[in-house]
Amino acid sequence: MSLPSFLADDFRQAIxxxxxxxxxxxxxxxxxxxxxxxxWGQTFARNSQRATNLLTDAFPASTVELLQEWENSTGLPxxxxxxxxxxxxxxxxxxxxxxxxxxxxVEYFTAFAEILxxxxxxxxxxxxxxxxxxxxxxLNGRDWAYAWTVSFPGYSPVYFRVGESAVDQPLQAWGxxxxxxxxxxxxxxxxxxxxxxxxxxxLSDFGLDII
Numbered sequence: 001m002s003l004p005s006f007l008a009d010d011f012r013q014a015i016x017x018x019x020x021x022x023x024x025x026x027x028x029x030x031x032x033x034x035x036x037x038x039x040w041g042q043t044f045a046r047n048s049q050r051a052t053n054l055l056t057d058a059f060p061a062s063t064v065e066l067l068q069e070w071e072n073s074t075g076l077p078x079x080x081x082x083x084x085x086x087x088x089x090x091x092x093x094x095x096x097x098x099x100x101x102x103x104x105x106v107e108y109f110t111a112f113a114e115i116l117x118x119x120x121x122x123x124x125x126x127x128x129x130x131x132x133x134x135x136x137x138x139l140n141g142r143d144w145a146y147a148w149t150v151s152f153p154g155y156s157p158v159y160f161r162v163g164e165s166a167v168d169q170p171l172q173a174w175g176x177x178x179x180x181x182x183x184x185x186x187x188x189x190x191x192x193x194x195x196x197x198x199x200x201x202x203l204s205d206f207g208l209d210i211i
Contacts, residue, residue, distance in 0.1 A: 003052045011041035011048075060094045070094045080181035092117045093178060104188045109150070112186070118179045123149045143192070150183060151196040152176055 015037040019025045025033055057066040067090060071077055074097040081089055096115040103109075106122045113120045125144040180195055187193045 003055060004048075005052065006045060006048050008038070008041040008045040011044040012037045015040055060098060061091060063091065067091065067094070070098075074098060078181075080185075081178045085178070089117070089178065093182070096182065100186075102186075109183060109186075113150075113152075113179055113183070116179055116182060118152055118176065120150050120152045120179070123151065125149070146190055147192045147194060149194040149196050150179075152179065153197070 012034070016027050016034060019027075019033055019037075027034060053065065057063045060067075060070045063070055064087070067087070071090065071094060074094055076093060076097070077085070077090070081093055085093075092115065096112060099115060100112060103112075106124070109122060110120060125140060125147045127140045127142045127144045176195075176197070183193060
């Protein structure tokens, strides 16, 4: 449903219809009542447009002017999104934090990442166990019982959207830094999270041993 939009001339005609009837209250285009109504109509049109914008800005998924207010309410901005996040990335981060009800399951982190704008899969690891180990399985040490891997595309593009993106925003941007940062801030304290791009594991020195 489109929002109502009224022009200055719409308000001019409405004002003229509210005037009393009589010889001195001429509705002719060049007479004083019509000229004054045209001036007042421009003011009412500006106020109407601002009110319409407020209906859009009242929701974090479409906000522009009030985005900073939403960020302040959710502890943003922070280093997770980098130094120059796009408008869509900022909105997604606000939405993710507003809708975050907490959790530690695979489903929780998958849904949280999707709100941020990322499609991920999660693999939970287990240590090697005699009697259950199959040919080709990794010989994981005991610490792997607390490890899980988040897999995502090599880069997740954010495209410029007409009518939504900012004027100085690039036509395309990408990066997964905000995903890694937000997940690390929420992972259960006893676990170790690893990240993989296109199946290539980004293992850092987490002290995880291969037997």
